[in-house]
Amino acid sequence: MNQSKLYISPSVVIESMRDNGYKNTAYATAELIDNSIQAGATCVRLACFEKYKTRGKQIEQIAIIDDGKGMPSDVLHLALEFGGSKHREDEKGMGKFGMGLPNSSVSQCRLTEVWSWTNPEEILYTFLDIDKIKNKELESIPVPIKKDLPEHIKQAFNGEIPNSGTVILWSRLDRLNWKTSKSIKLHTESLIGRIYRRQLSAESECNKNKNPLRIVFQCYEYNDLTQSYLEINSESFRSNDPLYLYADTTLPTLPDPVSKVSPFAVKDIREFQIEYEEGKFSTVTIRTSALKPEVNIALRGTTDANIGQTIWGKHMRKNIGLSVIRADRELDLIANYHIADNNYLDRWIGAEIEFEPVLDQFFGVTNNKQGANKIKYIPLDTLAAEIIDVEGKTKAELEAEYLNYLEEEAPRDAKITAINSTIKQMIDDAYKSIENLGYKGFKSTEQDEPENSVIKTDLTNIQATIAERHRAEEFEVDGDESDPDVEGIKEHLMNEGMPEEEVEKTIQEIITNNLKVKFEYRDGLDDFFDIASFQGFTLIRINTEHSFYSKFMQNTNDDERNLLNLCLAAWGRMEKEVPPNIMKECRNTRRRWSNMLEEYLGETVE
Structure with a gap:
């Protein structure tokens, strides 16, 4: 039987x-x-x-x-x-x-x-x-x-x-x-x-x-x-609102006369109707928020430095990103959804998309409720170039043609793409509202500060910094909660022979942009790349004399170079997290790999 x-x-x-x-x-x-x-x-x-x-x-x-x-x-x-x-x-x-x-x-x-x-x-x-x-x-x-x-x-x-x-x-x-x-x-x-x-x-x-x-x-x-x-x-526990629309949150009490108000105000709200079953619709809501002018004035009055270094700015930098809300509960905060300008303005705006569980499949919600795979921004002209002849067409024409193509061939994908594009546009509009009010670089335009008082940084430094902060939330190591050890970095750079003026500029770049990771290109290194870790900071230096740089890296476009740099940043984080007894072996492995890479590349084959 x-x-x-x-x-x-x-x-x-x-x-x-x-x-x-x-x-x-x-x-x-x-x-x-x-x-x-x-x-x-x-x-x-x-x-x-x-x-x-x-x-x-x-x-x-x-x-x-x-x-x-x-x-x-x-x-x-x-x-x-x-x-x-x-x-x-x-x-x-x-x-x-x-x-x-x-x-x-x-x-x-x-x-x-x-x-x-x-x-x-x-x-x-x-x-x-x-x-x-x-x-x-x-x-x-x-x-x-x-x-x-x-x-x-x-x-x-x-x-x-x-x-x-x-x-x-x-x-x-x-x-x-x-x-x-x-x-x-x-x-x-x-x-x-x-x-x-x-x-x-x-x-x-x-x-x-x-x-x-x-x-x-x-x-x-x-x-x-x-x-x-x-x-x-x-x-x-208290509420922690990345849109900063509530006053009763973990944000430290604002200074008078704005101590009892919410820091941000709603900037824009847009809605989409999505058909999830025949004849059944559900609403998707997108919101953005921006810092109130009166709060900006009050915060500026508390410091001679930039606002980003205050207790309020430090709180806000941990909440940068697009918040994904499902059933009144956050699934994820997508920190790198859309970075427009080296992070100067990001912490002074908020962005949120909200939907009901009936749209889980539409947005690709994972069964552990930690993300929605289809909420991600990809430039439409990049997608269009894969299927449309781009010659002689403007970016706007490409985007319109691509959306028309999707509407005919894949209506569901067209709706997702339109939602992601709308989020990006609303974030851009929120940035512009901040710029128009003189918030750029956390500086008040009324102070007549020189243009170079805010030192811009490379986008990859920002992306690696955000990744480092997120990694630290899951696998904390000593120094993750600390601000960068400025004196240690300065001493290290001076000992390497960097001119004092360049050292000061580098330090200001780190402080202004709240960097946890920074990339530098220089000659004279023993290996392809070198990692120097300080309390709360990682400096990754890439050897411009190494054959991998000269034969490949210097000929890449910005996107390709950024991806390569982020791979090196991941290695740097790995070295931080390994137990002390194998840390030396990790560094030796990095050196051996660098030498091996030089050997394998050898002379370029024509």
């Missing part, structure tokens, strides 16, 4: 399913917060439980605790299955994919336990244990049973368990990005505040007739004497 078999054996695939693309622990916890919000929670707690180990304090468990509507037995049983969630039935809900709870959990830990209740007298429990699945002790999610909450979880409720709710507890944490509650808080407060800014702000439209959501970070430390956990910190 034939017996049916599982299509895929859980014990075989469970480890590979852990590599599911979450950028870091903060994004993984956000998946669980989504579920809490969709369950109607008014308060969500992110609780870390620490114990002292031989190397100091370390997180033992992380819990997401909410007062939502809870789950009955059948729903709870489905919740830990991949793709089994009831959220798939909610077209407009945050969850929808049904992957969030198991996907995010296995990406961080080996044991996930869930308690949920619709009545505090009957708390249900089930779990997902990777080790038991691998050892074939467990082939399916256990049917929920009645089981009381652990004492330390009850403590997180401050002694009063709500009438309904859910607790998700991660243990055997083998894949955390950060090992202490201090690090978790440092890296999650900005991100969680930005992802859920609308839910957290009292000024948001989604809180018009209700109180804002509370997301609370709680830290507990195990006491060996009492054999119990003691709370050492409890703090609510």
Whole structure:
């Protein structure tokens, strides 16, 4: 008699399913917060439980605790299955994919336990244990049973368990990005505040007739004497708005007389209607915002330097980019969506695109809700050149001809392309409004400053700097949070024989543009490229006498050279992140590769 078999054996695939693309622990916890919000929670707690180990304090468990509507037995049983969630039935809900709870959990830990209740007298429990699945002790999610909450979880409720709710507890944490509650808080407060800014702000439209959501970070430390956990910190997350349209955010209080206003005002709003099923339409909304003139004046009054170096400018530089909003929740902040002018103006504008989950396929939303693959700007004339004869045609004519072609051949692609082009145009318009008000370079035109007071920098320096900041959010190393060590850079350049006037200009270029990475071309180096790292800064120097430069790099166009430079910047970041015991070997490898490259290129073959 034939017996049916599982299509895929859980014990075989469970480890590979852990590599599911979450950028870091903060994004993984956000998946669980989504579920809490969709369950109607008014308060969500992110609780870390620490114990002292031989190397100091370390997180033992992380819990997401909410007062939502809870789950009955059948729903709870489905919740830990991949793709089994009831959220798939909610077209407009945050969850929808049904992957969030198991996907995010296995990406961080080996044991996930869930308690949920619709009545505090009957708390249900089930779990997902990777080790038991691998050892074939467990082939399916256990049917929920009645089981009381652990004492330390009850403590997180401050002694009063709500009438309904859910607790998700991660243990055997083998894949955390950060090992202490201090690090978790440092890296999650900005991100969680930005992802859920609308839910957290009292000024948001989604809180018009209700109180804002509370997301609370709680830290507990195990006491060996009492054999119990003691709370050492409890703090609510605040909204972090990259459009700066709310006043109640993490941005430091503005100076008087603008201390109680939002820094930016809406610049433009445009809408698109997208047909996602026959006869069914959904609205896509694009917004831009720009710094208010009165706020510019107030900030200029606080400093003799440029505004970008103030506490407000430094906050804003971490929020540069196009914010992608789905179901009132941010999926991504695309930092390099469209950079127009060496970053002088970027932090003084905001840009946002918003859509409903019914358009997930249209925009290419990933199932871990960390991005939308089809929201990206590619110049239309570049696309047009691939299929249209460009000779004798202006850029505008090429763009119009390309859009007409798409309308006939691929209407869906035409709509996506039109949306991306509109975003780019609205960003350009916001830049122009700032320039017209005299904000360029963070300088007031009324001060009659010389034109060279702001030193422009190469676009690749900006792109590498943005990539470095994003990488630091996931894999922080010493110095990432620091401003560049200006004195160290100056001393290094002077010791290499760079003229003092050139040194000063380089330093000003770094300061003015808030660079974390800078490229330089020079002769006299031993290798093709050299990397000098300072506190908060990386200098990458490219040898103009190396055969790879003379035979190839100097003949490339700007785009090709930028790509090559970014490859070198990635190597530089890799050297920063490797453990100290192999750092020397990485540098030796760079040198050996450089010499080998010289040998392989040899004389050019005619």
